[in-house]
Amino acid sequence: MKCSNCGFETPEKINFCPVCATLINQSTSEVNQASDENKTNEINQSTNDSPTYSQIQADAYIFGIKDWFIGNLVLSVISALLWVSVCCINIFALASLILSIIGVVYSNKVKKNIIEQKYDQAIRDSKTAKTLFYISLGIMIFSILVAIATIVFLVGIRFFSSNNYSNSY
Numbered sequence: 001m002k003c004s005n006c007g008f009e010t011p012e013k014i015n016f017c018p019v020c021a022t023l024i025n026q027s028t029s030e031v032n033q034a035s036d037e038n039k040t041n042e043i044n045q046s047t048n049d050s051p052t053y054s055q056i057q058a059d060a061y062i063f064g065i066k067d068w069f070i071g072n073l074v075l076s077v078i079s080a081l082l083w084v085s086v087c088c089i090n091i092f093a094l095a096s097l098i099l100s101i102i103g104v105v106y107s108n109k110v111k112k113n114i115i116e117q118k119y120d121q122a123i124r125d126s127k128t129a130k131t132l133f134y135i136s137l138g139i140m141i142f143s144i145l146v147a148i149a150t151i152v153f154l155v156g157i158r159f160f161s162s163n164n165y166s167n168s169y
Contacts, residue, residue: 068129072103092143103132
């Protein structure tokens with residue numbers, strides 16, 4: 001299928017042109033709206049050679065690249081809160097925090113590589129960010145279990161130590 005905007009030959013399955021990010025399968029009313037958006041994009045591109053956000057998203061969608069930014073960022077915040085809430089004792093929360101921050105860095109590399117049209121590197125960085133996300137998630141879950149076990153242990157020691165001496169004859 002040929003793109004109506006730039007003439008690039010695209011596969012049948014995709015909805016966006018990988019060159020100009022124009023919708024391929026659309027009705028005539030959408031074509032008019034898209035042509036107005038394309039004119040705006042052309043004006044923006046003529047003033048700035050960097051690709052627009054919609055082009056970056058279209059490229060990422062076409063190549064199936066996910067950046068894992070939100071997941072790694074949320075894990076960073078939760079890990080930091082968990083580490084601070086347990087008075088910095090739980091080393092697993094710190095490990096989860098460090099790995100999720102590294103995941104955020106790789107997520108940003110994914111976006112940078114898509115902008116520079118280095119799709120192979122973007123896919124590798126996306127896989128690394130995904131791996132770091134899941135490892136960090138597993139460590140964080142383990143960290144939560146350790147924190148719960150610590151609290152139960154400390155409460156149990158206090159409970160049993162107070163009951164043993166007060167209930168004597």
